[in-house]
Amino acid sequence: MPTSRSEFLSGVRAELPILLGVIPFGLIYGALARGAGIPAGPALAMSSVVFAGSAQFIGAELIRSSAPALLIVLTTFVVNLRHALYSASVAPHVKHLSSRWKWLLAYLLTDEAYAVTITHYMEKSDPTHKHWFFLGAGLALWGSWQSSTAVGVFLGASVPASWSLDFTLAVTFIALVVPALKDWAGLAAALSAGLVAVLAAGLPLKLGLFLAALIGIVAGLMVEGLRET
Amino acid sequence: MTLWLTLLGMGLVTYAIRLSMMVLLERVTIPNRMRQALRFVPLAVLSAIFVPELLLPAGHVDLSPGNARLWAGLLAIVAAGLTRNVLLTIAVGMGALWILQAVLR
Numbered sequence: 001m002p003t004s005r006s007e008f009l010s011g012v013r014a015e016l017p018i019l020l021g022v023i024p025f026g027l028i029y030g031a032l033a034r035g036a037g038i039p040a041g042p043a044l045a046m047s048s049v050v051f052a053g054s055a056q057f058i059g060a061e062l063i064r065s066s067a068p069a070l071l072i073v074l075t076t077f078v079v080n081l082r083h084a085l086y087s088a089s090v091a092p093h094v095k096h097l098s099s100r101w102k103w104l105l106a107y108l109l110t111d112e113a114y115a116v117t118i119t120h121y122m123e124k125s126d127p128t129h130k131h132w133f134f135l136g137a138g139l140a141l142w143g144s145w146q147s148s149t150a151v152g153v154f155l156g157a158s159v160p161a162s163w164s165l166d167f168t169l170a171v172t173f174i175a176l177v178v179p180a181l182k183d184w185a186g187l188a189a190a191l192s193a194g195l196v197a198v199l200a201a202g203l204p205l206k207l208g209l210f211l212a213a214l215i216g217i218v219a220g221l222m223v224e225g226l227r228e229t
Numbered sequence: 230m231t232l233w234l235t236l237l238g239m240g241l242v243t244y245a246i247r248l249s250m251m252v253l254l255e256r257v258t259i260p261n262r263m264r265q266a267l268r269f270v271p272l273a274v275l276s277a278i279f280v281p282e283l284l285l286p287a288g289h290v291d292l293s294p295g296n297a298r299l300w301a302g303l304l305a306i307v308a309a310g311l312t313r314n315v316l317l318t319i320a321v322g323m324g325a326l327w328i329l330q331a332v333l334r
Binding site: 045050072082085087114115171175176178180208212220221224 | 235243265269316
């Protein structure tokens with residue numbers, strides 16, 4: 001039977017491959033934020049206060065162009081809307097936890113931690129300590145995001161683009177999605193979301209991603225509805 | 230000062246979104262229809278993130294033989310279907326990408 005400690009360590013381990021892609025991203029953010037004229041203190045603080053990669057990139061860009069604060073906050077809201085879907089998706093699994101746990105786990109609910117955590121929640125194993133897996137995955141990501149950001153801020157270091165480490169995120173998501181495609185409804189959700197994301201890639205602020213996710217969910221429900229009637 | 234307030238605002242909206250449904254769905258029984266919909270969230274979102282990485286590596290649709298990410302991704306999909314092993318899939322995908330990039334250069 002998994003213990004809290006073994007779940008925590010499994011969460012850290014599950015997150016490790018994704019970190020390969022996250023660390024270069026953090027280095028680039030750090031260098032870019034300094035390049036945008038943000039002092040080292042706030043540039044670093046953004047990684048712990050906001051803790052959301054794409055919103056931080058867009059935020060740094062907007063701060064550089066001296067956009068009004070309200071616009072930057074609104075943009076962040078739109079860019080991070082997809083996290084509401086993640087929040088709803090993990091909600092049934094964390095329902096029994098204390099508020100303190102929920103507040104902590106909500107802070108750690110990024111794309112990368114969500115991906116491995118929800119996969120683990122869906123496995124048919126003893127769910128007693130699965131929130132420790134969530135915590136392990138979330139903290140592993142948090143630690144590497146903070147440290148890679150700091151290196152980027154202070155050294156401006158970067159990883160050669162030819163290594164293509166950013167691709168590890170895509171292949172990790174493939175590794176999580178493909179084995180979970182167990183029926184036509186799931187396949188319809190994945191395919192239509194992927195297709196819409198490609199077609200709507202031109203939309204600003206990651207709205208294409210949000211739209212694609214919604215259409216994928218509706219497509220999955222419709223195919224499931226067809227099967228039932 | 231404005232900069233710090235901006236950061237704080239960005240952090241607050243992000244955190245509020247992440248916490249929102251965990252708290253809202255706390256005391257209600259989640260209706261069956263919604264539970265069904267939630268099952269599709271990871272499949273839909275993760276696909277919406279990775280499919281464009283394969284098909285539009287440079288910002289436009291590229292189905293040419295020169296698109297190394299597309300072929301490496303397809304190989305990774307096959308590996309994931311056959312092995313259901315995360316690490317092996319990553320190894321196949323990244324290995325294929327590096328080889329294809331070296332060959333196609």
